[in-house]
Every structure is written in structure tokens, then in C-alpha cells.
Amino acid sequence: MIRFDTVTKSYPRNPRPALNAVSMEILKGEFVFLVGASGSGKSSFLRLVLKEEKPSKGQIHVLGQQLGTLSSRKVPYFRRNLGVVFQDFRLLPQKTVFDNVAFSLQVIGKSRGFIQEAVPDVLKMVGLAGKSNRFPHELSGGEQQRVAIARAIVNKPAILLADEPTGNLDPATSAGIMTLLERINLGGTTVIMATHDVGIVDQMKRRVIELTDGRIVRDERQGGYQTQAVPIQGFGLAGTQAAGTEGVSA
Numbered sequence: 001m002i003r004f005d006t007v008t009k010s011y012p013r014n015p016r017p018a019l020n021a022v023s024m025e026i027l028k029g030e031f032v033f034l035v036g037a038s039g040s041g042k043s044s045f046l047r048l049v050l051k052e053e054k055p056s057k058g059q060i061h062v063l064g065q066q067l068g069t070l071s072s073r074k075v076p077y078f079r080r081n082l083g084v085v086f087q088d089f090r091l092l093p094q095k096t097v098f099d100n101v102a103f104s105l106q107v108i109g110k111s112r113g114f115i116q117e118a119v120p121d122v123l124k125m126v127g128l129a130g131k132s133n134r135f136p137h138e139l140s141g142g143e144q145q146r147v148a149i150a151r152a153i154v155n156k157p158a159i160l161l162a163d164e165p166t167g168n169l170d171p172a173t174s175a176g177i178m179t180l181l182e183r184i185n186l187g188g189t190t191v192i193m194a195t196h197d198v199g200i201v202d203q204m205k206r207r208v209i210e211l212t213d214g215r216i217v218r219d220e221r222q223g224g225y226q227t228q229a230v231p232i233q234g235f236g237l238a239g240t241q242a243a244g245t246e247g248v249s250a
């Protein structure tokens with residue numbers, strides 16, 4: 001579903017690459033946490049999957065397409081397969097909940113009839129059935145994030161990318177958002193979530209990919225926010241594979 005082959009991403013005027021020879025594979029239906037310190041490369045990783053950035057070296061395959069060969073004309077069509085959610089919701093303040101979600105379908109040319117059916121369905125799914133005429137400023141942070149998720153999934157994307165979706169929410173509200181993301185994942189959508197939320201990662205026990213300075217230093221199934229492995233003295237991060245955990249290789 002997503003494959004990175006020795007991907008390096010360097011930005012102009014930044015001597016240190018944001019991603020450095022990253023190779024990994026994410027399969028259909030997986031739920032993956034991307035963790036690592038601020039600046040370790042998580043957002044760059046997500047932007048590369050979306051083809052918002054190009055790798056400086058290496059190749060990226062998403063949904064069977066080699067992104068390097070995808071013409072800019074085809075990028076909007078490619079992106080219809082991906083939903084994106086951000087920490088700061090990014091809703092349109094002048095539009096109602098219904099219109100925020102409907103807008104994403106209008107821009108890709110969906111019919112009025114389709115929109116009238118799909119939007120109430122997805123708002124119900126995210127728990128906002130009664131709020132379609134509200135404006136974003138009339139909603140709590142958690143509700144605003146539910147609108148953003150509804151907008152991201154209304155076109156049934158194969159992949160949902162979430163960049164710190166609980167970063168602005170309290171723990172109880174975050175838990176509700178995670179239940180929703182789990183439900184979306186159970187429906188078959190591959191979910192990749194960048195996060196600093198230790199409690200969520202530790203509780204959910206999903207695949208964890210950890211970045212340090214643009215390199216993958218850990219890739220564990222059912223991992224925690226921090227590795228459970230005892231580092232082997234003298235080997236540092238190279239020896240962090242936990243006993244009893246299965247590493248995931250590309």
C-alpha cells in the first residue's frame with residue numbers, strides 16, 4: 001500500500017536531511033503510529049506520501065503508483081484516495097458542518113444527490129448527526145476534529161493520514177477521537193498517525209515506527225511510545241529490537 005525505498009528528503013538551506021535513507025512498507029488495513037521527537041521527520045514523511053513534497057533520493061510507491069512518475073495533472077486524482085487530518089482541524093470558518101464536508105465532495109465533482117446522501121451518513125458515523133447546521137466556532141475542539149475526520153473520510157479513501165490529530169484535545173476527548181479512528185481502520189482504511197501522545201500509543205498497542213533525526217530507529221508490532229527493549233550496551237539504538245516483539249521489515 002505504501003513503500004519507501006531508501007528515501008532521503010533534504011530541504012534547501014537545511015544541511016541535515018529531514019528523512020535519511022528510509023525504507024519501509026505499510027500494508028493495507030494497518031494502523032501505524034509514527035513517533036519521534038519534534039523535528040525527527042514525521043510531517044515530512046506524511047507530506048511525501050501525499051506527494052506534497054518530492055524525495056531528494058529514493059522512490060515512494062503509494063497504492064501501486066510510483067509517485068515519481070505521477071504527472072502533476074494526475075496528482076489531484078491520486079489524492080482522492082487519501083484523507084488527511086491535522087492538529088488544528090483546518091475547517092472553513094464561514095461554512096456550516098454540513099457544508100465543510102460537502103465542499104470536499106463538490107470540488108471533486110460529486111452530484112448534489114450523492115452529497116445529500118453521503119454527508120448525513122458520514123456525520124452520523126462520526127457522532128455529529130444533530131450538528132450539521134452549526135458553524136465551527138459553535139463546536140468544541142473534539143467536535144471540530146470529528147468534522148475534519150468526516151471531511152477526510154467522506155469519499156472513502158484507502159488511506160487516512162493524521163498529523164497529531166489529538167494534539168489540541170484533552171485526554172477524554174482524544175480517547176473518543178481514537179475510538180473513531182479505530183472504527184475507520186476496522187472498516188478497511190489504512191491509518192497512519194503521527195503523534196506525541198504517549199498514553200494513546202501505549203494503550204492502543206499498534207505498529208509503531210519511530211524516527212530519530214530522519215532515520216527509522218524502531219519498527220515494532222504492538223509497540224509502545226518508547227521501546228520496551230533493553231538497549232545492548234555499546235550498540236545504542238541499533239540494539240533496540242525488543243525481545244518477543246516482531247520487527248516489521250519492508
Ligand SMILES: Nc1ncnc2c1ncn2[C@@H]1O[C@H](COP(=O)(O)OP(=O)(O)OP(=O)(O)O)[C@@H](O)[C@H]1O
Binds near residue numbers: 014017036037043045
Ligand atoms: N519546508 C521546510 N524547509 C526547510 N526545512 C524543513 C521544512 N519542513 C521541515 N523542515 C525540517 O525538516 C526536519 C523535519 O521536520 P518535520 O516537520 O518533518 O518533523 P516532525 O517530526 O513532524 O516535527 P514535529 O513533531 O515538531 O511536527 C526539521 O529539521 C525541520 O526543520
